[in-house]
Amino acid sequence: MTTDSTRRPDGQSASNELTNRQGHPITNNQNIRTVGNRGPATLENYDFIEKLSHFDRERVPERVVHARGAGAHGVFEAYGTVGGEPASKYTRAKLFQGKGKQTPLFVRFSTVVHGTHSPETLRDPRGFAVKFYTEDGNWDLVGNNLKIFFIRDAIKFPDMIHAFKPDPVTNVQDAERFFDFCASSPETFHMVTLVYSPWGIPANYRMMQGSGVNTYRWVNQAGEAVLVKYHWEPKQGIKNLTVKEANEIQATNFNHATQDLYQAIERGDYPEWELLVQLMPDGEHPELDFDPLDDTKLWPNDRFPWLPVGKMTLNRNPADYFTEVEQAAFGVGVLVDGLDFSDDKMLQGRTFSYSDTQRHRVGANYLQLPVNAPRKHVATNQRGGMMQLRVDLAPGQNPHVNYEPSLLGGLVEAEQPGKEHTPYVQGNLVRQSIDRNDNTKQAGETFRGFEPWEKDELLANLIGDLSRCDARIRDRMIALAEAADEEYGRRLREGLAQAGGGGSSQTNLANRDGAQAPNDAAQKGHDAEPY
Numbered sequence: 445m446t447t448d449s450t451r452r453p454d455g456q457s458a459s460n461e462l463t464n465r466q467g468h469p470i471t472n473n474q475n476i477r478t479v480g481n482r483g484p485a486t487l488e489n490y491d492f493i494e495k496l497s498h499f500d501r502e503r504v505p506e507r508v509v510h511a512r513g514a515g516a517h518g519v520f521e522a523y524g525t526v527g528g529e530p531a532s533k534y535t536r537a538k539l540f541q542g543k544g545k546q547t548p549l550f551v552r553f554s555t556v557v558h559g560t561h562s563p564e565t566l567r568d569p570r571g572f573a574v575k576f577y578t579e580d581g582n583w584d585l586v587g588n589n590l591k592i593f594f595i596r597d598a599i600k601f602p603d604m605i606h607a608f609k610p611d612p613v614t615n616v617q618d619a620e621r622f623f624d625f626c627a628s629s630p631e632t633f634h635m636v637t638l639v640y641s642p643w644g645i646p647a648n649y650r651m652m653q654g655s656g657v658n659t660y661r662w663v664n665q666a667g668e669a670v671l672v673k674y675h676w677e678p679k680q681g682i683k684n685l686t687v688k689e690a691n692e693i694q695a696t697n698f699n700h701a702t703q704d705l706y707q708a709i710e711r712g713d714y715p716e717w718e719l720l721v722q723l724m725p726d727g728e729h730p731e732l733d734f735d736p737l738d739d740t741k742l743w744p745n746d747r748f749p750w751l752p753v754g755k756m757t758l759n760r761n762p763a764d765y766f767t768e769v770e771q772a773a774f775g776v777g778v779l780v781d782g783l784d785f786s787d788d789k790m791l792q793g794r795t796f797s798y799s800d801t802q803r804h805r806v807g808a809n810y811l812q813l814p815v816n817a818p819r820k821h822v823a824t825n826q827r828g829g830m831m832q833l834r835v836d837l838a839p840g841q842n843p844h845v846n847y848e849p850s851l852l853g854g855l856v857e858a859e860q861p862g863k864e865h866t867p868y869v870q871g872n873l874v875r876q877s878i879d880r881n882d883n884t885k886q887a888g889e890t891f892r893g894f895e896p897w898e899k900d901e902l903l904a905n906l907i908g909d910l911s912r913c914d915a916r917i918r919d920r921m922i923a924l925a926e927a928a929d930e931e932y933g934r935r936l937r938e939g940l941a942q943a944g945g946g947g948s949s950q951t952n953l954a955n956r957d958g959a960q961a962p963n964d965a966a967q968k969g970h971d972a973e974p975y
Contacts, residue, residue, distance in 0.1 A: 464491050465498070504770065505805050509605055510571045512562050513554035514649060514702040515769035516709055518758035520547045520576060526721065527751035534670055534723060535662035536862050537782030539578045540753055550575045550815060551758060552772050553649040553705070556588070557608045557617075563698035565690040567644040567905075567953040572654030572676060573774040574756070577819040584778035585674060586798065589646055590639070591655040592886075593739040594632040596878060598793020604629075611950070619909035620917065620949035627920035631740045633928065634887040640909075640954055641894060641902040645690045647683035648704040650715040658776070658791035659737050661726065661784040667863030671724040671736055671786055673743055675750055679716040686901050687954055706761055714759045720750040726867070733885070735878045737788040742886055768815045773802035781861050789878075807831050823855055888928035903935050905954035910936075911943035912959070 462470040468491070476492045478485050485492075524531055524543035531540040539547045554571035555562065570589040575582055594604055607625035611618050626632040638644065646652035654676030661669045685693070693700055708715060722743050724736055734741040762768035777785070777795030785791060802810050808829030810816055823838035825846045837843060842853030849856075894902065910918050918940055926933025951958030 510554040515552040516758040517760040564701040565694040580780040587656040630883040642684035645685040651683040673722040676717040722748040775799035884928040907939035908956040912949040
């Protein structure tokens with residue numbers, strides 16, 4: 445028998461010959477070993493046991509949120525400027541310095557609430573996570589397609605996701621549970637207005653915006669800081685879907701967005717996004733009617749203009765979905781020098797939660813996987829843990845010393861590259877909400893900015909779901925809409941009065957025909973005889 449041999453990176457001969465994980469050749473992959481050709485099987489079927497036991501474990505735990513995803517490799521090209529000024533005026537982060545400077549990256553797009561193989565047409569925010577492999581280590585810019593969020597305090601996140609996920613008894617998503625939480629948490633109303641509009645169903649991943657959502661800080665060489673918001677704007681344009689259009693697509697293909705991204709890159713139609721930032725002097729800004737650290741609020745771009753800083757191009761598909769897209773692990777707290785945290789309460793909560801999730805889901809050594817590993821040498825005193833691939837030693841490091849400080853050839857602290865930003869913090873420790881918390885003003889501004897057809901779709905979607913909800917929930921949502929905008933509140937009130945009640949709320953959000961689907965399936969199914 446002949447094989448096509450090549451040379452592996454480790455110098456060993458490689459071929460297309462099938463082996464098991466021990467390197468043993470597999471001579472029969474069609475039949476297990478049995479007593480006679482009918483069985484029974486024997487316990488010493490090592491190859492069979494290894495194959496099946498690995499198959500039993502080939503899925504890591506599903507992400508609680510952002511389970512359904514697609515990804516691609518690409519490059520970020522810096523402009524070297526921020527609104528016509530040198531980037532160094534605001535940040536010393538190296539990836540932004542110098543026109544044309546390129547940084548490799550990996551992007552994972554996702555839906556938020558629904559499971560791994562859910563349709564990509566469902567109403568839901570979309571995740572937009574970018575891992576920059578910078579010369580100073582990884583920077584993860586983890587955000588969504590929409591520029592705000594439902595809540596402003598991380599302690600509410602588990603409750604929010606529980607309400608948006610399927611009912612724990614029926615395992616069916618239920619609009620009444622969604623609106624029960626939202627009506628009881630009025631800060632959600634701006635996000636509800638966006639999610640229930642066509643902006644809640646992007647046409648695909650290539651034609652949607654991205655946002656860091658949280659407020660961060662940039663720090664320059666002198667240790668001076670500004671507040672910053674990040675925005676990704678697609679060069680392909682922005683497209684959204686109505687419920688009718690989404691249902692028609694879902695009826696024929698529930699993987700359409702993943703397929704669209706993959707095929708575009710395969711044919712060389714590389715999607716591009718421009719990265720823009722909004723900057724604000726660091727501080728509380730009492731002159732504003734919102735707090736710049738409040739994730740439920742937009743920074744108006746007439747006062748804080750979008751400033752271009754670079755361009756992202758996605759130009760290579762993953763070689764293997766699981767290895768790269770499923771195991772890709774992002775953390776909100778993964779920042780490089782020149783980028784810093786703000787006091788944003790959602791950001792600080794997410795900083796713990798995201799990396800903790802990856803340690804649970806992929807393992808303590810998830811950062812040794814190629815898709816997650818930085819493109820620079822790593823040297824750390826961390827040791828052990830499940831699936832450790834190597835020990836991250838520095839050249840010449842004493843392997844016996846896994847602690848610091850040491851006089852015996854261990855690792856030493858790095859030098860501070862610029863003056864550290866040291867914000868002054870003073871105040872009582874309290875459990876209180878941000879005090880500038882107008883929950884409806886910006887929702888009204890967003891509503892008034894919609895095209896007429898977007899308003900129609902928003903109202904139809906809200907009326908369809910709220911008409912099946914408890915009257916107390918309906919009244920609370922009407923009150924929020926009336927506070928946001930007269931037309932918004934009036935049309936919602938009138939629409940609900942005409943819609944009446946009845947029917948089940950147990951359906952995908954704003955899918956007005958979904959409640960009838962179980963009866964339709966039973967009535968329209970074709971009879972068949974047993975066989």
